[in-house]
Amino acid sequence: MNFKQAITGFSIRHYKAVAAAVVMTTVTVMLLAAVPSIWPETFSAFNSIKIDTDPENMLPRDEPVRVFHNQMKKELSLYDMVVVGIVNETHRDGVFNPETLANIYELTEFAKTLHWTEEGREVGVVEVDLIAPSTVDNIEQSGPGVVKFEWLMSQPPQTREQALAVRQKAQRIPFLNGTLVSEDGKAICIYIPLTDKHLSYRVYSELQKKTATLSGSEAYHITGLPVAEDTFGVEMFMQMAISAPTAMVVIFLLMLLFFRKLVVVISPMIVAMVSVILTMGALIIAGFPVHIMSSMIPIFIMPIAVLDSIHIISEFFELYQQTKDRRQTMLKVMDELFVPMLYTSLTSAAGFASLALTPIPPVQVFGVFVAMGVMVAWLLTVIFIPAYIMFVKPQTLERFGAVHIPDQAAHTTLMGRLLHRMGVGTYRWAKPILAVTAIVIVAAFYGISKININDNPVKWFNQSHPIRIADKVLNDHFGGTYMAYLALSAVDEEFVSKDFINDFNQQAQKQADGLKEDWPQAATVFTEIQTMTTASLKNVQSRQEAFERLSGLVDEKLDQASDDRADAWDEASLFVDQQYQRNQVFKDPAVLAYQTQLQQALLETQIVGKSNSLADIISTVHRELFEGADDQYRIPDSSNAVAQCMITYQSGHRAGDLWHFVTPDYRKSSIWAQLTSGDNRDMTKVVKAIDKFIAENPPPVPLKYEWFGLNYINIVWQDKMTTGMLQAFTGSFLVVFLMMTILFRSALWGLLSMIPLTITIAAIYGAVGFVGKDYDMPVAVLSSMALGLAVDFAIHFLARSREMYASFGSWEKTVPVIFAEPALAITRNVIVIAVGFLPLLLAPLTPYNTVGTLLASILLVSGVATLLILPSLVRVLEKRLFADKKVLGASCNCVTCSVSSITMVALIAITLHQYTTAGWGKLTWFSVIAIPVLAMSCGLLSRRGKCKILNEKEVIGND
């Protein structure tokens, strides 16, 4: 008895024990996952369910861009923000009427109260950084020669004039115009910073409750990337509870329609359900968070789990009436299907497991657990389905299945007849079919070339979702609600004490020379300071330390100095501080002017509608210091003047705002860019435009520039995902090809089995390119799904073809048999799964729609590709394919062996490339050496004694 018979025999004999074991395992896993989640305190030793809706986690925590993002956020005290847009389209003054402004005031006051204590920490809205009409400062003229700082709207205005004055004032301040108030006066945005973006859904809900109570002619829109991301997370789980079960029900009904026996149809559902429970349970128990990706695991496992069961039931359905013996029929079915099922599962699993090669943690988790789910489903299928059938009473099965009369029965149903005709057609029209296929492939590659790589978390919601609407309305009125930050930082020079001393003394000497005539006493002090510097700074390690020591020494002198020398030492002390400030580059007018140029370059992209910078603040203050004249909106001429504008600005209510634009050491600064679109594609364009601008217009002093902000992080992980997915896909393609070559012991057969999936993927991605659908996360992940499913059909088709060809001797005679039960099983699979996932189209979240549409398309195309193209190819290649029927191992055929070897080398190269920084250069050398070596060993292997005998036999046979 071989392995497969042993397994089937075991589960048929001990079917009760098998069923009990399955139930026990499922219940245990459910308890282990659910109990600690419901009572996390009591069962703290176990992992409870963790939910992670943060797309930032698409990148590992230590990813440089994330580290930089968090560091800059901290250094510039920036927070993720919820944006509330208030739009009044009906009032003649837009939002600037007393009623709307009163409501905005009330909402702002309410927002200030939205903080809570969590684990001893104060979390929620960061009140001091809230941007609203009543919380920002206005700087303006107040009569001739008088400048005034006041709250923009300390109290809600009472009259129309007062309300319009708020508009007029806010629009004078560049920081507020296009950010707080829209240029058309119809809208106001309030920006609510949060200590942690995971609170955004909570804040969002509270704000929604509040706005519902405000009566007025204005509309309220709540948005912002953190809200979109957090809301998506919440809705995602609701969808998981709706979509996946709906899909299950539809699959169930279709199966019932095909097989008409409730008891039998229930078994694949049990397999699917148990697979999902075990996989998700394992995920939770292992402590992995349920992420946007992993929430889709059930949807991916279900069709695959059902797939194998359908083959079994389909076959059982066809064969049962011949013997009317459950045990006999099941043994026969399993004997025929065991190997194809094992391989289909292995290949699907390999396809998903290859996702572990992408450098994106949630995708890795997703890939590994789907792969695990696929293998669990396979195990359940081979162990549990036979056992389950044994539970079904023979009487129940009395009228089950097709009454099978060879050559006729298969065509009794409509589907049977159609498939039969199709099979005959492929034999007759093989070459035209292949020609059409070739055209499709060419067209597909053209479509692929047009693919648009893009993603946008806001577009994860469908058009009618409040967040999408808010996004559209607010971006119409404002300079953009998507924030990205361009950080500029001064390059730290290496500290060499000798150079420092030389430079400092040179400056001091200059002072001494200048003072010699008018103030000889000071000149001697400036000479003395040089001696002091040379003597005491030799072993100093940093600039900071050098100045601390210097000012300490000078202060000491100042304290001890006689009255007549004190002034001179005071001058020296001032000089030391001046020298210290020389590296505060963001007080340099040239650097600020460069910021203004960068802002201009940002605006020219047409994607950035508005930007804010330190240069804007300084220019605004400068203008108001000089009577508010428009031509005084500029950067002053000296860094002292810049510093004095800053100190003026800091005399307002929001002194801290300066530190959102520059760090207190004046070495780092950031420009806020407001994008009107959250599309990664648009962010990428902006990044490229700035790269180009900086390359063509180098900064006046050495500056490093780096982007941060959620919008930027999104493009980084998208880039990683795109290249990562491509490599993972190539890897899994090679793995599957290798497995196929081994399964069929022939490179040609292996290649043949890859054709339907290649065409399916080309066609699907070609169509994605043609339709103009963005290549986003779900689209990317589905390539693995396509690989796994499409190869399944090919395996079933080819494995059965080869087996049946052996008994019929020619392809012409084999075709009708293949197009009976095996083709029927494939078609049923296609229909069940394709239709089963159509309910996903009803979900309000686009990634679910995408998955639904693409799954249906993948199944349809791969079904058609398998049933049309494969038989046509077999017809054309009949001689070659069936020439050497009896090859003992893959190594005996020199070509097969070489192809496998090259595949292996490529596979290793790709894997190494993913994990090492070794570029293609080194890996190319590796391949160049490895491939000939392997080819030679293949040649030697195929000339082995045991192969020789076989080849001779073959020669004789061929004669």
Place this chain on the structure above:
Amino acid sequence: MTKKIALTIFISTLLLSYGTVVAETEKTAAAETLSVDEIVNKTNRVAYYLGIDGSARVKMTITDSQDRQRNRELTILRWDQPNPDLSKEEQSEDDGYCGGQKTYAFFHRPADVSKTVFLVWKYLDKDDDRWMYLPALDLVKRISSTDKRTSFVGSNFFYEDVSGRNINDDVHELIEITDDYFVLKNTPKNPKLVEFAYFKIWIHRQSFIVVKTDYYDKNNKKYRTFEALNVETIQGHPTVTKAKMTDLRTGGHTVAEYSNIKYDVGIPESIFTERYLRKPARKYLK
């Protein structure tokens, strides 16, 4: 918490030792019978009106929640409107009169704002007059001062903390008398003009020095705190020489250290004019 207590004890000891030196223990008994207004007036005088004038060098260390520090060094000159009923000699003996006041703040550091000057004329019955001089722009500018609760040059102190809040703007209640302190609750008469709902002050019973002030918002939450960290007796006046203002919302704080404190210097009133913004009187700024 323990730190705070230790601090309070430290200050108390300081103040007590001062009290015994001047041997004013009999005042303690009298304090029991003081009215709220008397306490408020005395406190106001001790905080802002000692001598007929004064000068001090102030070093402000502004520390943010990330422990990043910035410094400001300035000299503050003060001139009090004399009491018309007293002679010059009598005035320097008497601290009892709280009239108008002129303040001149001259910046030494950071170097790039050195020579910047702020000038304030404080009136009891109307808004202050305020000027600033920005040397790098060679600009003298009047600043409207309807609102005095804005940051003093980027520190956690407000202009009003430096010049003193008008005692007539609040309703004062004595809510507690401890062994060492009077605790007053002050509620603004016009809450729309200020960001606090009320503030509590702890006044040392012997010296009338404000040791601590806590500001509360509408939700009864403390968000800002002033502490006197050090008190010295200068020319017979107990004087706060180190004080700290903490913003509990941002986690930042500013410590002001006063040195070179002098009273009754005899600074001429003419210094406190626009003319002296561009050409400061160096003599008083050392």
